[in-house]
Amino acid sequence: MISAVLGIVLAQYPVKLSVLELPKPEAQTVSIHAYLWRDKNFVKEEQSWKLICAITGVNSLTYNAGEVGFFGGSAGIRPRVVSCPDFLRVEVVSSPEKWKESVALAASLVAQPNWRSNQWEEKEKVLAGTVLDSWSESLWPMPAFTEKLLEDEAGNAHARILDRSGVRLIVEGPVEIGEVRDEMAKVARLWSVPEFRELSRYSEESKFQRKQNLAVTTFELSGKPIRIGEAGSAAQFLATVALGVGKGSTLWETVREKEGLAYRTEGVFWPTRNGFVPRLFMLRRAEEGEIQYAETMVKSLEKGIETYDTVSLSRAKVMAEQILLHPNSFASVYVDSENTLFGLPDDDLRWRGLLNGMGLPSVPLARWVEMLKEVDEKAFQAAAKKLVEEASFRVTQGIPGL
Amino acid sequence: MLATLCSFLVLAQSPEVISKELPNGSKLRVERVAGTKQVMVALYAAASSLPGDAGTPGTRHLLEHLIAKGPDRLLDVKLESAGLSLTATTERDGTNFVIMGPSDQAVMAVESLRELLAPVQVGEEELAIELKIIDQEGVFRNQFARFLDSAWLGLFDPGIDSVYGNLEALVQLKPADLKTAGQALMGSGGLAVFVKGDIDPGVTSLRVEEILMKAPKSESVTVTRNILESIGKKETVKGKGSARAVVAAGLDRPMTLARVGTALALMRSEPGFQVVYEASFDRGPILLYGVNEESFAAIKKYTRDDMRRFAPFARLNAMSYVNGLEREGPEYGVLRAKLIRQAPAFDMKQLQSTAAGLTDDEIWSALQDWQGGAMHIGGSL
Numbered sequence: 171m172i173s174a175v176l177g178i179v180l181a182q183y184p185v186k187l188s189v190l191e192l193p194k195p196e197a198q199t200v201s202i203h204a205y206l207w208r209d210k211n212f213v214k215e216e217q218s219w220k221l222i223c224a225i226t227g228v229n230s231l232t233y234n235a236g237e238v239g240f241f242g243g244s245a246g247i248r249p250r251v252v253s254c255p256d257f258l259r260v261e262v263v264s265s266p267e268k269w270k271e272s273v274a275l276a277a278s279l280v281a282q283p284n285w286r287s288n289q290w291e292e293k294e295k296v297l298a299g300t301v302l303d304s305w306s307e308s309l310w311p312m313p314a315f316t317e318k319l320l321e322d323e324a325g326n327a328h329a330r331i332l333d334r335s336g337v338r339l340i341v342e343g344p345v346e347i348g349e350v351r352d353e354m355a356k357v358a359r360l361w362s363v364p365e366f367r368e369l370s371r372y373s374e375e376s377k378f379q380r381k382q383n384l385a386v387t388t389f390e391l392s393g394k395p396i397r398i399g400e401a402g403s404a405a406q407f408l409a410t411v412a413l414g415v416g417k418g419s420t421l422w423e424t425v426r427e428k429e430g431l432a433y434r435t436e437g438v439f440w441p442t443r444n445g446f447v448p449r450l451f452m453l454r455r456a457e458e459g460e461i462q463y464a465e466t467m468v469k470s471l472e473k474g475i476e477t478y479d480t481v482s483l484s485r486a487k488v489m490a491e492q493i494l495l496h497p498n499s500f501a502s503v504y505v506d507s508e509n510t511l512f513g514l515p516d517d518d519l520r521w522r523g524l525l526n527g528m529g530l531p532s533v534p535l536a537r538w539v540e541m542l543k544e545v546d547e548k549a550f551q552a553a554a555k556k557l558v559e560e561a562s563f564r565v566t567q568g569i570p571g572l
Numbered sequence: 573m574l575a576t577l578c579s580f581l582v583l584a585q586s587p588e589v590i591s592k593e594l595p596n597g598s599k600l601r602v603e604r605v606a607g608t609k610q611v612m613v614a615l616y617a618a619a620s621s622l623p624g625d626a627g628t629p630g631t632r633h634l635l636e637h638l639i640a641k642g643p644d645r646l647l648d649v650k651l652e653s654a655g656l657s658l659t660a661t662t663e664r665d666g667t668n669f670v671i672m673g674p675s676d677q678a679v680m681a682v683e684s685l686r687e688l689l690a691p692v693q694v695g696e697e698e699l700a701i702e703l704k705i706i707d708q709e710g711v712f713r714n715q716f717a718r719f720l721d722s723a724w725l726g727l728f729d730p731g732i733d734s735v736y737g738n739l740e741a742l743v744q745l746k747p748a749d750l751k752t753a754g755q756a757l758m759g760s761g762g763l764a765v766f767v768k769g770d771i772d773p774g775v776t777s778l779r780v781e782e783i784l785m786k787a788p789k790s791e792s793v794t795v796t797r798n799i800l801e802s803i804g805k806k807e808t809v810k811g812k813g814s815a816r817a818v819v820a821a822g823l824d825r826p827m828t829l830a831r832v833g834t835a836l837a838l839m840r841s842e843p844g845f846q847v848v849y850e851a852s853f854d855r856g857p858i859l860l861y862g863v864n865e866e867s868f869a870a871i872k873k874y875t876r877d878d879m880r881r882f883a884p885f886a887r888l889n890a891m892s893y894v895n896g897l898e899r900e901g902p903e904y905g906v907l908r909a910k911l912i913r914q915a916p917a918f919d920m921k922q923l924q925s926t927a928a929g930l931t932d933d934e935i936w937s938a939l940q941d942w943q944g945g946a947m948h949i950g951g952s953l
Contacts, residue, residue, distance in 0.1 A: 239884075248888075292841070299843025301863055304712060385711050416657060417648035430704030434712065455711040481653065488655035492673060496610055497900045499657040499672055512901070513610070 186336025200343030204276040209334040218327035223253035252506035329366035340523035385572040395445030405553035410448035420474030456568030597761035597792035611769030614905030618762030630737010670905035675770035692754035716861035723817035723857040759790025764912040816946035833890025834938040853914035890927035
C-alpha cells in the first residue's frame with residue numbers, strides 16, 4: 171500500500187503557474203482572473219470540457235463548497251466562472267486586504283477541482299438536457315451528450331490540459347510587481363497535476379458540425395484570427411466591423427435589408443488561443459436547396475467592399491470604439507462564450523488576460539482604440555478584401571420544417 | 573405659454589433628475605450621470621395605444637421594423653456614423669426603441685425621436701421585403717413560444733395570440749393601414765421617454781418635451797390586465813415539451829422575484845428547463861418550460877426541508893437576474909421607459925434588496941407554485 175501511494179506521488183508533477191501583475195495603486199479592489207487554456211480541442215474531450223467548465227467554481231481540493239460560498243459572503247462577490255471552447259476563466263474580486271486569500275482561491279478553483287464532491291454527475295444531466303438556442307449553437311455547439319462520461323473521464327481531461335497549459339493568473343489592483351508571483355510560489359508549492367492518461371497521438375481534433383437539430387441553418391464566414399497589435403491587425407479589426415457589426419454593416423444592409431434573406435446577421439470577434447477570430451453569420455430558416463445562399467452571402471460582401479470609402483472607414487472607427495469601450499447594442503467582442511466587452515469595470519483586464527493567453531503583448535483597450543484610429547482607407551479596403559478571400563465558409567444545416 | 577408651462581405636472585425635479593407628464597399625456601424622465609461620456613435614449617409606446625393590434629396580430633411588430641429605419645431609411649447609418657446605435661423590440665407591454673452612444677452626440681440621439689415619431693410611409697415593394705424578414709424572424713421563435721402565447725391567453729386574455737403576429741394576415745395590410753396604425757401607436761397618451769447619461773438634464777428635457785408635444789394627440793390609457801381563473805387550468809398546444817405558467821403581479825413585488833429566482837434555480841439544477849418572463853411592472857406570466865413531462869416530475873422531490881440548501885441558491889439566482897436587469901444595455905433602457913408609465917413611484921434600486929431579502933417561506937411558496945399550483949400547458953406533436 172505504502173509503495174503504491176509513493177508510486178503515484180512520484181509520478182505527479184507540479185502545477186505550472188504563470189502570473190501577469192498589473193499594478194493599479196489607486197484601485198479600491200483587486201481583480202483576479204485565473205485561466206485554464208486548452209492546448210488543442212479534441213473530439214474525445216469536448217463533452218468533458220463542457221463539464222469541466224460547468225463544475226469549475228463549485229469547490230476544490232483546498233476549499234469546500236461552503237468555503238467558496240463564505241468567500242462570496244465576505245467579499246461581496248462570488249467567484250464567477252465563464253468559458254469558451256479554448257479556455258475557462260475564474261474571476262474573483264477582492265478587497266485589497268484579502269488579495270492573498272483571493273488569489274489562492276481563484277487558482278485553486280482552476281487547478282484543483284474536487285471530483286469527489288463537485289456533483290459532476292448531476293451537472294452532466296443538466297448539460298445533457300439543455301434547451302438549445304440557435305445563436306448559442308452557432309457560436310459554440312453543445313456536444314451531444316448521448317453517452318455518459320466514464321467515471322474519471324472529465325478528471326483525466328482536466329489533468330491533461332492542466333499539465334500542458336498550467337494556470338495563468340492575471341491580477342490588477344494595488345499590488346506590487348512580484349508580490350503575486352511570490353505568494354503563489356508559496357501557496358501552490360505542494361499542488362500537483364494528478365495522474366492522467368495521455369490521448370493517442372492519432373486523436374481527432376474537433377471540427378465544426380455539418381448538421382444541427384434546429385430549424386435554423388447557420389451560414390458562417392470566418393476569417394483568420396486577428397493577432398491584436400501585430401502588423402495589419404488594426405485594419406483587419408476595422409474591416410470586420412464594416413462587414414458585419416451593426417445595422418450600417420455590409421452584411422445587414424445587403425443580405426437582410428436589400429435581399430430579405432435573413433432576419434439575423436451578425437459579425438463578432440471570437441476569442442481563441444490563436445487570436446480573435448472574425449466570424450460573420452447569417453442565420454436563416456432551414457430549407458431545401460439553401461446552399462445557394464452561401465454564394466449570395468459572399469457575393470454581397472464582395473460587392474459591398476467595392477463601395478468602401480472614407481465614410482465606411484469613419485463609421486467602422488467610431489463603431490469599433492463603442493463596441494470596445496462602452497455599453498452598446500451591437501456589442502460583439504466576445505470575452506467568453508456569453509459575454510462581450512460592454513464598458514464594464516474589468517473589461518480591460520479581461521481583454522488583456524485574453525491577449526496574454528493568445529501569446530500577445532497585453533495592449534490595453536484604450537491603446538488599441540488609438541491604434542485603430544491610425545488605419546488609412548487603403549489598408550482598410552485591402553484588409554476587408556483579404557478577409558473575405560481567405561476566409562473559410564461553413565454551413566451548418568438545420569432541419570427544414572422542424 | 574406660462575399657463576401651459578404651469579400645467580405640466582412636475583413629478584420630481586432636481587438638477588440631476590427631471591420627470592414630467594406633458595399636457596398631451598406623454599411622459600419623460602431625464603437623469604444625469606456625470607462622467608460616463610455616454611447617453612441612452614429610450615422610447616416606449618404602450619401596446620394599449622393600438623389595442624388588439626387593430627385587428628391584425630403582428631401590426632405593432634411590423635411597425636417596429638418600419639419605424640426603426642426612419643423616414644429616409646438612413647437612420648441607422650446616420651446614427652452609427654456618429655457612434656450611436658439603435659435597437660427596436662416589440663413586447664406584450666409595448667414597442668420599444670433604444671439609442672445608445674457617446675454623450676457628445678446626445679443631441680443627435682434625442683433628435684432621432686423626431687424621426688421615430690414621423691408618420692410611417694412605406695411602398696408595396698419595401699413592405700414585401702420586410703415581411704420576408706419577419707417570416708425569417710419566425711424561425712427564432714423558440715420552442716417554447718407557443719407555450720408562452722398559451723399562457724398569456726389562458727391567464728390574461730390579451731387580445732392577440734402572439735406579438736410576433738400572423739403573417740397571412742399581415743400580408744393583407746396596405747401602406748395606408750400601416751400609416752393609420754403607426755399614428756395610433758405613437759399616440760401621445762401611451763408614450764414615455766427615458767434619457768440617461770452625461771447630459772444637461774434641463775436642456776435635454778426641453779428638447780424631448782418639444783418633440784413629444786408634436787406626437788399625435790391621444791388619450792392616456794391605463795389598462796390593467798385582468799387575471800383569468802388559472803388554478804388547475806390545463807391547456808394543450810402544438811409543440812414539443814410541456815410548461816407551467818404562474819401570474820407575476822409585477823417586478824416590484826417580492827413574489828415575482830421569488831418565482832423567477834426559484835424557476836432559474838430549478839433550471840440550473842435540473843435538466844431540460846427554460847425560464848421565460850417579460851420584465852414588467854404590470855401583470856404577466858412567468859413560464860417554466862420543460863423539454864418533456866419528466867422534467868416536471870424531477871422537481872416534485874423538493875420539500876420544505878430542502879429550503880436550507882435550495883433557498884440561498886434561489887435567492888442568488890434572483891439577485892443575478894436583477895443584476896442582469898440593471899446592466900445598462902438596451903433592455904435596461906426599455907425597462908426604465910416602461911417604469912415611467914407603469915410604476916413611476918417605484919425606485920429600481922429596491923429590486924436588489926428585495927431579491928436579497930427573499931425569505932425561505934417566499935421561496936418555498938414559489939417552489940410549490942411550480943410543483944403544482946400553476947397553469948399546466950402540455951405539448952402535442
